[in-house]
Amino acid sequence: MIRTFGWNEFLFILMAIRWTIALSAIAFIGGGIGGLAIALARTSGDKVVRQATAGFIRVFQGTPLLLQLFLVYFGMAVVGAAINPWIAAALALTLHASAFLGEIWRGCIEAVPLGQNEAATALGLKWASRQRWIILPQAARIAVAPTVGFLVQLIKGTSLAAIIGFTELTRAGQIINNATFEPFTVFSIVAGLYFVLCWPLSLLARQAEIRFARASAR
């Protein structure tokens, strides 16, 4: 039976946005932690560590996110874990975010003038203190704009979880579309909701970029 598109259908789609936000938040926090570790490994003195993480990054940057999702989702079944779209999506997106944030932040760390690290070493600071008090605070300023930019990518990326059956915004749209056969209305609303979520962040990223360019030009 075909349902008409009404207030309840709209609310169903609207409420699904919380799963999109939750998934984005988990992947961003997890990816932030993993990304920091990878960025530090990529800029470390140990050649083996540097190349291992470079390989990790290359695999995740060279393959589609959907493939990574499938690999984790179906891989869980092979390993013997219970198939759970929630965990699979969170895990795949976290790994994905770790690789991308790691590469972004590596660039930011390398953008900090070398003399800063040398001066800190000359002052007798250990590696951890150098990173914590000298390098990372300066790299963080550079990192704001590209990190927010990647957050937009990540939020958009959560829509792929729909394909493995996790009911977030896109999947909610598909479900309602299957029930109402009003694709134009449904997908316009879904697209609009993503736009409302991502556009302010895009503006923020651009503003941060402009502000940083101005600050460093001075």
Add this chain to the structure above:
Amino acid sequence: MTSADWLPTLLQPPYLGAIGHGLLTTLELTVTFVIVGGTAGFAMALLRAALPRWLEPLLAAWVACHRNIPMVVQMLFWYFAMPQILPDRITGPINASASEFVYAALALSSAFAAYVSEDLRSGIRSLPPGQYLAARASGLGFVASMVFVVLPQAVRAATPAICNQILLFFKGTSLAAAIGVAELTHVAQEINHETFLTFQIFAIATALYMAVALGLIGLVNLTEARFGGSAGRRSRRRRSTAK
């Protein structure tokens, strides 16, 4: 099934053929969006430079829409919603052929055009305004100034960004699986369902994607070398030292 006999299984004609066909479809989608979307993106960038200023917000909104809405949703929109609003005269022939492929190609091309036009616009903006003014002053019209003076330089400045977009959209072709196009990811998923050789089949797909991506990167480097040495970066450096 033991883990040893997975390779002979996947090398059987039906699976091997499916993988090859999936890879081919992925490449077809890539070539289509580069040609169709790239041309449209060029036209858009020219349009943005030529049109009166009050139209600019409209085109900027068009670009912002493509940049802030997930590609999957754009795919679903083209596949499900567009036929609802497009006249039958257009949808008829599309539905008669491989409609999934056509709509996926349209979705990718449309989004790629938006990104390319944005990259080219910042390429145009990165040029000193004197270039355009001097072209006009030496008697070239708007179109001639754009085509012979501004665009060649803007393209060089935008080349690294556009190549990056090509790589991103190449990976984006996998999303056509969402509307049922039998490209590489979709094929890998289907073979996984039939054989349960999960890691093996996805490893093969991963290797194929990476091979094409590395090939694309090689192609990009070759083109940049042809253009007179890694065009974007070096010309930008030259410009900044010339200032």
